[in-house]
Amino acid sequence: MITTAGTRPGDTERIDPHLRTLAIVVVLGAIMTVLDSTIVNVAISALGKDFDTSLSTIQWVVTGYTLALSMAIPLTAWSVRRFGSKTMWLLSLGLFISGSLLCGVAWSVPSLIAFRVLQGLGGGMLMPIGQTMLAREAGPERMGRVMSIVSVPAMLAPALGPLLGGVIVDHLSWRWMFFVNVPFCVVALLAAWRMLPRDTERSPDASLDVLGMLLLSPGLAALVYGLSEAGNGTSLTGGRFVGSVVGGAVLIAAFLVHAVRKGDGALIDVRRLTTRAFTSATGGFFLYSLAVFGLMILIPLFARIVQGESALDSGWLLAPLGVGAMITMLVSGRLADRFGGRWPAAAGLVVVLCGALMLTSLDPSTGRAVIMSAMFVVGVGHGLIGPSLMAMSYQGLPREAVPAATTGANVVIRVGSSFGTAVSAVILQIGIRDKIPGASGNLGEAAGQPAALLSDAFTGTFWWLGAILLIALVPTLTIPRKVRSSQS
Structure with a gap:
């Protein structure tokens, strides 16, 4: 057998x-x-x-x-x-x-x-x-x-x-x-x-779902473009941002309606992706991607704008994240195979949250060791989360649904990471305007503002990302227990 x-x-x-x-x-x-x-x-x-x-x-x-x-x-x-x-x-x-x-x-x-x-x-x-x-x-x-x-x-x-x-x-x-x-x-x-x-x-x-392609691919492109424009400092009321995001959302919604009606012949058969495991795992992954990509955008910005570091020195601050992830990555896979991915992923989220909370106390005089330690902690949790949630998104799906599940999960993660960049930049801009009356909040003009006030805007943004990580625990904890079953 x-x-x-x-x-x-x-x-x-x-x-x-x-x-x-x-x-x-x-x-x-x-x-x-x-x-x-x-x-x-x-x-x-x-x-x-x-x-x-x-x-x-x-x-x-x-x-x-x-x-x-x-x-x-x-x-x-x-x-x-x-x-x-x-x-x-x-x-x-x-x-x-x-x-x-x-x-x-x-x-x-x-x-x-x-x-x-x-x-x-x-x-x-x-x-x-x-x-x-x-x-x-x-x-x-x-x-x-x-x-x-x-x-x-x-x-x-x-x-x-x-x-x-x-x-x-x-x-x-x-x-x-x-x-x-x-x-x-x-x-x-x-x-x-x-x-x-x-x-x-x-x-x-196998025929190509041309209508689905004309709806989903441009929809994703428009949505990601709009979010990247927000991350680059474009006004949220500007025509490029509103037009791109609204247009992208409408196209994606139209694709979902089309895909449900078309079923097996759709570009992505979304009916196969309505399992509790897939929905919970990808929902948790979306929120986590939003928060962690926000952290990875903000750390180099903090080093450059607040502390005046070079591009290379700012990049070094993220290196411990990779080291921490390597330590836990293979362990998380074994844990997910044996016990299911719910608890390794939840534990990873808690660890990443601890790292994010360490960043809420940053100020202009904070040493590199403190920031790198926080990113190492984030990395340790990072290595637990990704493999566990990705593995659980396939749970209960038949073999023929694997390509659709893979495509759907990658789309969710891509949009989540783009959304995280945009959301972090927008929250930071609002924080700058709040801390420094008269400031535009534009990231390109931030370098000339008082470092202490800029630091407060960054730490306020880290608190918001911590809240998103906490919310990500909700779908993660609803992932069903792993069922050991054969797959034909």
Whole structure:
């Protein structure tokens, strides 16, 4: 009897060599694509100077990549059904490599933005495809440990991306931020070509839900764009913010109505995603992503605006988050496999909350050791949360629903992280205006304000993020107990 794909009854608790190899190939291919979400952030000023252009223009190098990622994710489930996991993995990685190489030789701002979009289209599907392959292969009994492995890029990128970008910008040309992807991804491409199993689960008759694509992908792009504009300091009453967010929300709502009516033929079959485990896990993940990405945006801003630190020194403050996450990541997977993900994730949220509360006492004279200690605590909780919640989102789903679940979860996390950036920036702007009468609250003008008052605005924002972490406990604690059952 076979209980899960490639797994015999006596082997359900063991990570066999085949599954381990698959996990390594997925991490090799995904890590640089996730790092590229944050690595360029510290190079914005260098890019603007090199191309002699404004901040509002050059920020599209970041925004264009993020929008392309968001638009590509919904295509994952259909493309895997139609062409197979291995084929789409190789194609996506090839697009990312091509985009990286072209970004490195870009001759103008429009060309760089266009090539970043190409990068994002390839990179956006890699993580969901990798998670789909691993979820199908692992089965429910080993999901936690496998998600721990595949979560490595997502856990480390927000901390290591700005740090790596700072090193490259300080010592090399900004072009090497893109060239560095090429050798790593070529190795990943060759490894995938040789080691990934042949595609055996294809549906040549799988049709693309064109209407769903025209509703969901632009809807996500508009929503993420509006949120990124708020994070960049755009007024909440401005036409770009209101139009983008409202338009995006309307398109997404229309997609949900369309998907319910269309059922199995929808771009994402949302009817399969109404299980309590999926709803609770992704709801908790959305709120957690909102809070933790807010923290990771605010810490470098605090160091630069309040304490006058350099870009590289500010990036170093996030490094302990990655160290803490590495310590607990593999443990959380084993705990989720054995006991379910509810309690590891809840414990992780409490630990992250403790780290966030440490940040509520910051002032201009606070030493680096205090901030780095707080981020280490956040990292310890971070490593417990991600793998546990991702594993539990698959609980109770049939094998054929895995691509839809993976796509849905990645969309929720992407929107949550974008929302966190925007919400944190908006709360901080309101805090600045409240603490400093007459101040505009615009982050670009904040550096000239009194450091002590700016510090109070930051700590007030940390309190709000702590409240969001507390709210995230509610859906997390409603995740059902893990049921050990076979999966056909």
